[in-house]
Amino acid sequence: MTDQIAAGPLTTETGAPVADNQQSQSAGPGGPVLLQDQHLIEKLARFNRERIPERVVHARGAGAYGTFRVTADVTRWTRARFLSEIGKETEVFLRFSTVAGNLGAADAVRDPRGFAVKFYTEDGNYDLVGNNTPVFFIRDAIKFPDFIHTQKRDPYTGSQEADNVWDFWGLSPESTHQVTWLFGDRGIPASYRHMDGFGSHTFQWSNEAGEVFWVKYHFKTDQGIRNLTQDEADALAGRDPDSHQRDLREAIERGEYPTWTVQVQIMPAAEAAAYRFNPFDLTKVWPHADYPPVTIGTLELNRNPRNVFAEVEQATFSPHHFVPGIGPSPDKMLQGRLFAYGDAHRHRVGINADQLPVNRPHAAGARTHGRDGLAYDGRHGGAKNYEPNSFGGPAQTGRPPWEPVQVAGATGDHPTPAHAEDDDFVQAGNLYRLMSEEERERLVANLAGFLAKVSREEIAERAIANFRRADEDYGKRLEAAVQALRG
Numbered sequence: 001m002t003d004q005i006a007a008g009p010l011t012t013e014t015g016a017p018v019a020d021n022q023q024s025q026s027a028g029p030g031g032p033v034l035l036q037d038q039h040l041i042e043k044l045a046r047f048n049r050e051r052i053p054e055r056v057v058h059a060r061g062a063g064a065y066g067t068f069r070v071t072a073d074v075t076r077w078t079r080a081r082f083l084s085e086i087g088k089e090t091e092v093f094l095r096f097s098t099v100a101g102n103l104g105a106a107d108a109v110r111d112p113r114g115f116a117v118k119f120y121t122e123d124g125n126y127d128l129v130g131n132n133t134p135v136f137f138i139r140d141a142i143k144f145p146d147f148i149h150t151q152k153r154d155p156y157t158g159s160q161e162a163d164n165v166w167d168f169w170g171l172s173p174e175s176t177h178q179v180t181w182l183f184g185d186r187g188i189p190a191s192y193r194h195m196d197g198f199g200s201h202t203f204q205w206s207n208e209a210g211e212v213f214w215v216k217y218h219f220k221t222d223q224g225i226r227n228l229t230q231d232e233a234d235a236l237a238g239r240d241p242d243s244h245q246r247d248l249r250e251a252i253e254r255g256e257y258p259t260w261t262v263q264v265q266i267m268p269a270a271e272a273a274a275y276r277f278n279p280f281d282l283t284k285v286w287p288h289a290d291y292p293p294v295t296i297g298t299l300e301l302n303r304n305p306r307n308v309f310a311e312v313e314q315a316t317f318s319p320h321h322f323v324p325g326i327g328p329s330p331d332k333m334l335q336g337r338l339f340a341y342g343d344a345h346r347h348r349v350g351i352n353a354d355q356l357p358v359n360r361p362h363a364a365g366a367r368t369h370g371r372d373g374l375a376y377d378g379r380h381g382g383a384k385n386y387e388p389n390s391f392g393g394p395a396q397t398g399r400p401p402w403e404p405v406q407v408a409g410a411t412g413d414h415p416t417p418a419h420a421e422d423d424d425f426v427q428a429g430n431l432y433r434l435m436s437e438e439e440r441e442r443l444v445a446n447l448a449g450f451l452a453k454v455s456r457e458e459i460a461e462r463a464i465a466n467f468r469r470a471d472e473d474y475g476k477r478l479e480a481a482v483q484a485l486r487g
């Protein structure tokens with residue numbers, strides 16, 4: 001990258017020439033520094049303000065632009081215009097991330113990876129803010145801040161603590177499936193290019209006729225899945241904390257553009273009520289035998305951002321950024337996320353975050369009467385700032401972007417309804433039984449290595465009991481492995 005600021009005199013922020021950028025002004029050659037040195041004061045003050053708050057989760061990440069291309073006719077399921085024709089292309093920006101680490105943390109760690117895609121469609125931006133795992137640790141947004149507190153730094157020690165992590169997982173048995181996934185072979189991807197992505201939640205698609213389908217998105221890597229063992233990752237994290245970020249940038253610089261095959265599982269709305277698992281429970285997958293994935297497109301990354309701060313750090317993805325034909329499901333985690341992200345962006349990047357170059361709609365206009373606030377660029381000129389008005393300008397469409405959902409019953413703090421085969425352990429057990437003997441050995445060793453660090457016996461026992469309920473053999477082996485490590 002050879003970008004350069006135009007040649008000519010160095011200037012202050014407001015364009016006045018700077019005489020000396022090496023020596024500050026002082027009262028005599030050996031005297032104190034002068035307040036009249038505008039350039040010095042401006043330079044130090046701006047430096048103090050270079051950082052914005054890092055993301056409260058997923059702080060550490062890398063992004064790239066690319067293209068999504070439709071490869072199948074999906075118009076019978078959704079009226080989303082960017083999906084309306086085979087061959088149609090939409091610009092995308094994708095940010096990969098880890099979850100728990102702070103901004104400078106290492107990439108090669110055992111942690112879910114964020115997989116956040118922004119589609120710049122003609123109906124505005126559509127964000128799919130997913131992970132590289134099809135499920136999650138919890139199923140209700142009200143538990144998210146507690147969960148994340150246990151993954152991040154302890155208020156007293158300032159470090160991640162095995163006690164807190166395992167205490168939460170043990171007391172939240174619905175996490176057993178995701179924890180089994182995370183400590184298995186796919187828990188440490190070798191690079192961002194060699195892993196799948198998932199929308200994870202169930203979303204609503206609706207067609208022109210208003211028929212509703214529930215869908216789950218899968219992005220299957222065309223580079224093949226590659227993972228690191230715990231030992232490989234520990235060595236790499238020490239040697240090259242930026243390993244995954246560098247790999248992505250360099251692959252794109254070499255012209256080796258990573259691609260993913262995009263698939264959806266599609267459930268007609270009428271089948272949701274009687275499905276064997278609650279289709280809106282984020283701790284569960286829909287087995288492919290029940291709803292086979294349908295290939296709908298390809299996604300390619302082919303352009304690096306020019307400025308990491310402007311385009312990656314200030315990127316704002318929100319699960320609430322839908323386009324007509326796509327909407328939310330009643331998944332309680334997703335519902336909580338619909339609030340959380342816009343709020344985070346207003347705090348972290350400011351009220352005009354969505355109009356920054358990486359975030360603004362690229363293939364549509366933002367025709368809104370919302371305006372002003374910190375760092376407003378005056379884009380509305382002198383236009384009227386209210387609606388309806390007698391002077392023209394944009395008006396509401398009258399057509400809801402997604403279809404209504406029928407609800408029944410009283411308001412209250414309801415648990416997620418359980419369907420016929422739902423419990424917290426069935427799919428964790430199925431995943432364990434699907435693994436080869438070698439995979440099980442590695443899974444148990446990875447779990448035991450971390451669990452053995454727990455200081456309180458009852459925390460370890462409670463956690464092991466959850467794995468035993470998923471599969472007797474799984475729990476028994478884990479207990480033995482933890483005991484062996486504790487000596």
Ligand code: HEM
Pocket residue numbers: 054055056057058061095096097113114115116129130131136140141142144199200201315316317333334336337340341344345348
């Ligand atoms: C109710 C539960 C959740 C809450 C409240 C929540 C909240 C947040 C917040 C506040 C951020 C930082 C946003 C920013 O500052 O720009 C974030 C980032 C992120 N979250 Fe969540 N999250 C939740 C669950 C999930 C789940 C289930 C997934 C994936 C399936 C996920 C994927 C991501 C990703 C990929 C990012 C990074 C986006 C980026 O690259 O900018 N989160 N989350």
